[in-house]
Amino acid sequence: MQYRILIIDDEDDIREVAALSLETVAGWEVMVANSGAQGLARASVYKPDAILLDVMMPGMDGPTTFRELQKNPETAHIPVLLLTAKVQASDKIRFADLDVKAVLVKPFDPMTLSTQIAGVLGWD
Amino acid sequence: MDQDKQASMAEVMNRLWVQFLPLMEERVAILEAVAAALAEGTLTTDRRVEACGEAHKLAGVLGTFGLSEGTLLAREAEMGLSGEPESGPSAIRLAEIGAQLRTMLADRKP
Numbered sequence: 001m002q003y004r005i006l007i008i009d010d011e012d013d014i015r016e017v018a019a020l021s022l023e024t025v026a027g028w029e030v031m032v033a034n035s036g037a038q039g040l041a042r043a044s045v046y047k048p049d050a051i052l053l054d055v056m057m058p059g060m061d062g063p064t065t066f067r068e069l070q071k072n073p074e075t076a077h078i079p080v081l082l083l084t085a086k087v088q089a090s091d092k093i094r095f096a097d098l099d100v101k102a103v104l105v106k107p108f109d110p111m112t113l114s115t116q117i118a119g120v121l122g123w124d
Numbered sequence: 125m126d127q128d129k130q131a132s133m134a135e136v137m138n139r140l141w142v143q144f145l146p147l148m149e150e151r152v153a154i155l156e157a158v159a160a161a162l163a164e165g166t167l168t169t170d171r172r173v174e175a176c177g178e179a180h181k182l183a184g185v186l187g188t189f190g191l192s193e194g195t196l197l198a199r200e201a202e203m204g205l206s207g208e209p210e211s212g213p214s215a216i217r218l219a220e221i222g223a224q225l226r227t228m229l230a231d232r233k234p
């Protein structure tokens with residue numbers, strides 16, 4: 001099945017690697033946004049099957065973006081996976097308070113990113 | 125994963141490496157400049173915060189391109205720069221990290 005994924009990340013390199021990884025390896029349809037605000041708008045319009053959301057972004061960060069997604073009835077049901085290079089214990093505690101599906105750690109393996117996501121979401 | 129997809133992905137990664145190498149070199153240059161400023165005693169808080177952010181970005185991306193050791197070095201720089209200035213990395217260590225990262229970037233062939 002061709003899933004639709006929205007990647008929200010302000011870092012051009014990570015966004016491109018993740019997008020091309022999911023397109024090339026899994027054949028999924030990928031949309032991208034380079035900020036939390038753009039991500040909210042695109043999620044509302046495109047209604048992706050899942051969202052890969054960076055934690056540290058200028059302006060609206062990942063947790064704030066996630067809370068805004070949850071407030072909107074059009075996007076509240078979309079599963080969100082956080083993507084972060086933060087691996088300190090205090091960060092893990094902070095993320096545990098959020099009702100996200102998973103926290104994926106950067107750097108990720110572009111060859112297996114789609115498998116990780118599919119595994120978390122129970123996709124074929 | 126089948127071999128065709130693996131080959132396609134390897135090709136994609138090589139293309140992205142070439143595309144984003146200048147950006148990664150720029151980030152390393154910022155770490156090197158901060159190491160120099162630290163040695164001279166002229167490092168400002170703004171510059172320190174900026175360098176911490178650049179180290180964070182390097183830590184997140186280098187391993188994705190197969191440079192796991194680069195991620196560890198960048199993370200060491202990030203952790204050091206994110207704390208109190210007194211407990212941060214020495215100028216010498218930061219310069220070493222910058223030099224090692226620069227060598228890794230130069231040595232990784234597409």
